[in-house]
Amino acid sequence: MAGRGRLAGKAAIVTGAAGGIGRAISLRFAEEGAGVVAADIDGAGAERTAGAVAEAGGRAMACACDVSQSRSAKAAVEAALKRFGAIHVLVNNAAIWVGDASVVDLDEADWQRAVAVNLTGAFLMSKHAVPAIIAAGGGSVIHVASQLAHVARPGRPWYCATKGALIQLARAMAVDHAAGRVRVNTLSPGPTLTEKNIALYGGIERVTAEMGGRTLFNRLAEPREIAEAAVFLASDESSFMTGADLLVDGGYLAR
Numbered sequence: 001m002a003g004r005g006r007l008a009g010k011a012a013i014v015t016g017a018a019g020g021i022g023r024a025i026s027l028r029f030a031e032e033g034a035g036v037v038a039a040d041i042d043g044a045g046a047e048r049t050a051g052a053v054a055e056a057g058g059r060a061m062a063c064a065c066d067v068s069q070s071r072s073a074k075a076a077v078e079a080a081l082k083r084f085g086a087i088h089v090l091v092n093n094a095a096i097w098v099g100d101a102s103v104v105d106l107d108e109a110d111w112q113r114a115v116a117v118n119l120t121g122a123f124l125m126s127k128h129a130v131p132a133i134i135a136a137g138g139g140s141v142i143h144v145a146s147q148l149a150h151v152a153r154p155g156r157p158w159y160c161a162t163k164g165a166l167i168q169l170a171r172a173m174a175v176d177h178a179a180g181r182v183r184v185n186t187l188s189p190g191p192t193l194t195e196k197n198i199a200l201y202g203g204i205e206r207v208t209a210e211m212g213g214r215t216l217f218n219r220l221a222e223p224r225e226i227a228e229a230a231v232f233l234a235s236d237e238s239s240f241m242t243g244a245d246l247l248v249d250g251g252y253l254a255r
């Protein structure tokens with residue numbers, strides 16, 4: 001598996017890899033030949049993802065990592081370099097959900113937590129990984145944003161603000177690091193059928209009724225459908241794309 005595939009010869013760090021979209025990206029990257037560091041604050045979940053990759057014949061290591069802490073982000077990068085010798089791809093996918101509230105009702109601590117993980121986490125991982133990507137001859141950084149980086153929903157100021165900021169962070173990084181052959185893009189999923197969403201809405205039927213209906217297909221995305229776009233952004237197939245947002249939202253924003 002390592003010798004062929006659209007990501008053959010590449011090593012990738014995927015944050016938030018214990019479940020949902022991050023796990024799907026880890027599995028698809030490994031299927032395409034990448035060595036994968038499955039990083040998550042949930043170390044046991046990261047181990048399960050790395051185990052699933054290995055079971056499918058791929059190469060992965062788990063890394064317990066809190067992306068909001070500089071030392072932890074740096075350690076994840078060092079672990080990746082030790083295991084694979086280089087880093088070509090970084091996927092900043094880790095995020096937290098702090099609950100629905102307007103700015104008036106939102107706890108200040110919840111705002112700080114959301115910014116620390118959803119936005120500062122992408123900064124810290126990039127800060128430590130980009131020099132390694134440049135040293136490897138270039139590569140791809142992908143920040144996972146959201147359709148809610150573009151439009152708002154009630155009670156989501158912390159989410160919309162952090163996701164919108166990731167799009168501008170990607171553009172600014174693209175400008176700074178094009179000379180180092182580092183492409184930086186965002187991937188904006190629409191509603192996706194993850195364990196988190198199923199639990200949040202109280203079952204598949206309810207999440208499909210409430211979130212699926214906002215897409216033109218009347219369903220949520222499968223995590224794998226989002227992972228396919230991540231493979232494209234990570235691979236050389238997207239070699240002329242940088243500073244862009246790839247929207248995979250089932251037409252959520254089309255009407």
Ligand SMILES: NC(=O)c1ccc[n+]([C@@H]2O[C@H](COP(=O)([O-])OP(=O)(O)OC[C@H]3O[C@@H](n4cnc5c(N)ncnc54)[C@H](O)[C@@H]3O)[C@@H](O)[C@H]2O)c1
Nearest residue numbers: 016018020021040041066067093094095146189191192194
């Ligand atoms: N699921 C959706 O409908 C949807 C839609 C648009 C965008 N997104 C975005 O896609 C990404 C993945 O979403 P998901 O639904 O798979 O989420 P998820 O909650 O299933 O996964 C997020 C992962 O991040 C990890 N994490 C949380 N804090 C961390 C930290 N400090 N350090 C390291 N890891 C940490 C969690 O343990 C979890 O495994 C997120 O950025 C999310 O905002 C999701």
